[in-house]
Amino acid sequence: MTARESTSTVARPLRMEVSGLQSLVAALWTAGYRVLGPTVGEGAIVYGEVRTIADLPAGYTDEQDAGHYRLRQRDDGALFGYNVGPHSLKRFLLPPRERLFTTIRTGKQLAVEPEPVPTEKLAFLGAKACELAALLTQDRVFSSDQHPDVQYLARRRGMFLVGVSCTKAGGSCFCTSMGTGPKVESGADLALTEVVTASEHYFLVEIKTAAGADLASQLPLRPATIDEQRQAELRIADAATQMGRHLSTVGLKELLARSTDSPHWDEVASRCLSCANCTLACPTCFCNTVEDVTDLAGDHSERWRRWDSCFHDDFSYLHGGSVRASVKSRYRQWLTHKLSTWIDQFGTSGCVGCGRCITFCPVGIDLTAECAALQARTT
Amino acid sequence: MSAIHPPFVADAGSALVPLPYRVQRFVCDTDDTFTLTLAPQSGGEALPFAPGQFNMLYAFPSGDVPISVSGPAARREVLIHTIRAVGPVTRALAQLRRGDTVLVRGPFGKPWPVAQAEGHDVVLIAGGIGLAPLRPVLYHILAKRKRFGRLCLLYGARTPGDVLYRRELEKWRGRLDVQVEVTVDRGDSDWHGEVGVVTQLLERAQLDPARTVAMVCGPEVMMHFSRLALTKRGVPESQIFVSMERNMKCGVGSCGHCQLGPFFICKDGPVFDYPRIAPVFSTKEL
Numbered sequence: 025m026t027a028r029e030s031t032s033t034v035a036r037p038l039r040m041e042v043s044g045l046q047s048l049v050a051a052l053w054t055a056g057y058r059v060l061g062p063t064v065g066e067g068a069i070v071y072g073e074v075r076t077i078a079d080l081p082a083g084y085t086d087e088q089d090a091g092h093y094r095l096r097q098r099d100d101g102a103l104f105g106y107n108v109g110p111h112s113l114k115r116f117l118l119p120p121r122e123r124l125f126t127t128i129r130t131g132k133q134l135a136v137e138p139e140p141v142p143t144e145k146l147a148f149l150g151a152k153a154c155e156l157a158a159l160l161t162q163d164r165v166f167s168s169d170q171h172p173d174v175q176y177l178a179r180r181r182g183m184f185l186v187g188v189s190c191t192k193a194g195g196s197c198f199c200t201s202m203g204t205g206p207k208v209e210s211g212a213d214l215a216l217t218e219v220v221t222a223s224e225h226y227f228l229v230e231i232k233t234a235a236g237a238d239l240a241s242q243l244p245l246r247p248a249t250i251d252e253q254r255q256a257e258l259r260i261a262d263a264a265t266q267m268g269r270h271l272s273t274v275g276l277k278e279l280l281a282r283s284t285d286s287p288h289w290d291e292v293a294s295r296c297l298s299c300a301n302c303t304l305a306c307p308t309c310f311c312n313t314v315e316d317v318t319d320l321a322g323d324h325s326e327r328w329r330r331w332d333s334c335f336h337d338d339f340s341y342l343h344g345g346s347v348r349a350s351v352k353s354r355y356r357q358w359l360t361h362k363l364s365t366w367i368d369q370f371g372t373s374g375c376v377g378c379g380r381c382i383t384f385c386p387v388g389i390d391l392t393a394e395c396a397a398l399q400a401r402t403t
Numbered sequence: 404m405s406a407i408h409p410p411f412v413a414d415a416g417s418a419l420v421p422l423p424y425r426v427q428r429f430v431c432d433t434d435d436t437f438t439l440t441l442a443p444q445s446g447g448e449a450l451p452f453a454p455g456q457f458n459m460l461y462a463f464p465s466g467d468v469p470i471s472v473s474g475p476a477a478r479r480e481v482l483i484h485t486i487r488a489v490g491p492v493t494r495a496l497a498q499l500r501r502g503d504t505v506l507v508r509g510p511f512g513k514p515w516p517v518a519q520a521e522g523h524d525v526v527l528i529a530g531g532i533g534l535a536p537l538r539p540v541l542y543h544i545l546a547k548r549k550r551f552g553r554l555c556l557l558y559g560a561r562t563p564g565d566v567l568y569r570r571e572l573e574k575w576r577g578r579l580d581v582q583v584e585v586t587v588d589r590g591d592s593d594w595h596g597e598v599g600v601v602t603q604l605l606e607r608a609q610l611d612p613a614r615t616v617a618m619v620c621g622p623e624v625m626m627h628f629s630r631l632a633l634t635k636r637g638v639p640e641s642q643i644f645v646s647m648e649r650n651m652k653c654g655v656g657s658c659g660h661c662q663l664g665p666f667f668i669c670k671d672g673p674v675f676d677y678p679r680i681a682p683v684f685s686t687k688e689l
């Protein structure tokens with residue numbers, strides 16, 4: 025936590041009306057941000073542009089379980105009364121496809137034109153605690169000292185983040201196991217908690233950074249009463265008791281590191297389709313590949329980076345064949361990377377407990393259950 | 404405006420964007436292996452590298468492949484790469500001729516421990532194209548010969564026709580301060596040298612095992628058996644180094660392809676001391 029952060033977090037929480045949220049969105053657009061947030065589309069909560077708060081999924085919630093996702097109506101008009109859907113913030117920072125450079129051939133000469141560094145300022149309204157934790161997790165991958173990722177960091181650097189603490193948890197959630205939620209503690213400029221009662225609908229606003237304080241100063245806010253703060257805390261505490269899943273992380277890193285030969289991998293492989301849905305939905309999975317696209321004359325070629333997955337056949341290809349030819353070795357790689365070797369590489373777990381991989385697995389494979397099975401075999 | 408962001412980094416050039424190099428020389432080493440000498444298209448010095456590091460080479464318009472530098476690190480004006488044509492990209496590189504342009508990113512990865520090897524006997528064990536990444540070590544030691552103890556190169560090729568750098572090997576073999584042993588898997592009527600696996604040459608290597616640094620490069624099974632043979636001869640495991648190979652797309656630890664257990668081979672390797680890589684070395688499908 026930076027010094028700036030720690031001094032501003034002691035500021036007293038504020039109360040913002042729903043109309044204040046509209047002012048917040050407008051202030052961000054005025055400040056030159058493209059404001060993104062949850063919207064309803066494709067039968068799910070997906071991320072898109074938020075021009076006004078009418079774009080938010082008012083009165084929606086979601087129902088999630090292994091291999092199961094349904095949008096449902098709420099009866100209280102809450103704006104953030106759902107958990108995370110198929111999209112995550114990675115699609116804006118590490119786009120599914122992006123051009124890295126263009127090569128032009130003139131005679132025997134080749135000229136390389138790097139893609140311009142992105143300048144668009146992004147803001148995100150409604151980032152849940154696990155989403156923010158995932159962002160910090162991906163940051164570590166793309167900000168190595170030696171070779172920082174220019175494209176990723178240009179998008180990330182100026183991003184304004186409005187976090188929203190969860191007041192309900194979903195059937196696939198286990199952020200409490202991973203220590204990432206449900207309350208937005210850090211990683212955002214402003215942290216909101218939505219309170220809907222029989223008679224009132226307002227937000228508790230916590231200022232987390234100087235930039236957050238800057239924006240808050242333009243909004244109609246007033247100090248929150250002790251009761252208003254309690255209302256918010258109660259709802260977050262409630263969400264913490266509703267986690268649909270649980271993962272016991274004690275000794276898990278070491279267990280996975282020594283489970284290379286476990287017969288359990290064969291068992292998972294008998295169900296896994298190796299479809300890569302889990303890695304595409306996961307907000308921290310960063311694996312990517314490059315492909316070169318050439319025009320017919322062969323004088324112009326573009327290098328594109330796109331999402332890839334360790335579940336794909338050719339991901340580990342070496343001359344002569346794939347290193348991980350079997351599905352069992354790919355699932356083992358994925359799970360071991362997420363929960364064990366990620367810690368060796370980046371000092372944190374690669375899993376934030378968002379549950380997306382569980383919900384969006386077509387056959388309902390649940391990493392918390394797979395870990396429990398591995399743990400049970402050794403006790 | 405936001406205070407929560409990753410550490411600020413200067414907008415240095417992206418490591419994902421290559422630089423054009425001109426092919427200055429193209430030499431056929433064997434039927435399927437060739438050596439490129441590359442100089443920056445814009446003039447000036449080539450990117451400095453350390454023995455064991457690699458570059459990503461891109462033969463327009465198709466794909467990037469990791470290739471170790473095989474020339475002397477002391478020659479600052481060029482990059483030398485020795486490549487075996489095995490598939491689409493390496494075959495495209497084989498089509499290059501003097502005057503053509505190739506795109507280069509790098510250098511990447513951790514080098515061989517040449518400084519650490521000073522004052523020690525050094526044994527280099529190479530299998531096939533694995534000789535190329537070790538050649539810069541040989542150049543370095545020969546240039547600073549006094550700083551090192553005994554030097555021994557053990558090299559195994561498939562057939563006599565596959566022996567790389569033949570003239571240089573013969574020249575080095577003529578020196579009194581380096582022991583060069585070559586073997587082939589299958590000989591022919593003109594071959595009067597050794598036949599058999601490279602590990603059997605180790606018995607003949609003149610070294611003081613406890614004071615020896617071993618650098619091994621070749622197929623994973625060959626490195627596995629070399630390591631066993633070195634241990635048997637009494638070379639401490641912490642003084643054995645291997646160079647690992649995995650699929651690579653970025654070279655900088657951000658594409659995920661080269662992972663082996665906790666390591667990104669591109670940035671934590673490709674060179675590893677054996678104790679570090681031992682927990683994951685030769686593990687099936689890892």
Ligand SMILES: Cc1cc2nc3c(=O)[nH]c(=O)nc-3n(C[C@H](O)[C@H](O)[C@H](O)COP(=O)(O)OP(=O)(O)OC[C@H]3O[C@@H](n4cnc5c(N)ncnc54)[C@H](O)[C@@H]3O)c2cc1C
Pocket residue numbers: 341342343344457466467468469470471472473485486487488489490491492493494532535536647648649650651652673
């Ligand atoms: C650190 C390192 C150093 C190397 N040094 C040398 C060297 O000095 N000389 C040499 O001849 N070879 C070297 N190799 C091996 C060389 O990179 C492969 O032979 C080459 O990638 C094969 O590509 P290809 O397209 O010709 O053939 P194929 O094997 O048919 O490959 C098809 C596709 O698979 C991918 N692919 C296959 N193997 C690899 C790989 N290892 N890394 C990334 N992608 C791969 C490529 O994208 C390629 O387009 C090195 C490999 C590594 C990891």
Ligand code: SF4
Pocket residue numbers: 302305306307308309362374375376377378379380381382391
């Ligand atoms: S592994 Fe699954 S639960 Fe963990 S962060 Fe990724 S998608 Fe979420």
Ligand code: SF4
Pocket residue numbers: 295296297298299300301302303335381384385386387388389
């Ligand atoms: S675990 Fe499920 S989502 Fe992931 S690859 Fe296997 S079948 Fe697909």
Ligand code: FES
Pocket residue numbers: 650651652653654655656657658659660661662667668669670
């Ligand atoms: S080659 Fe991309 S992570 Fe190593």
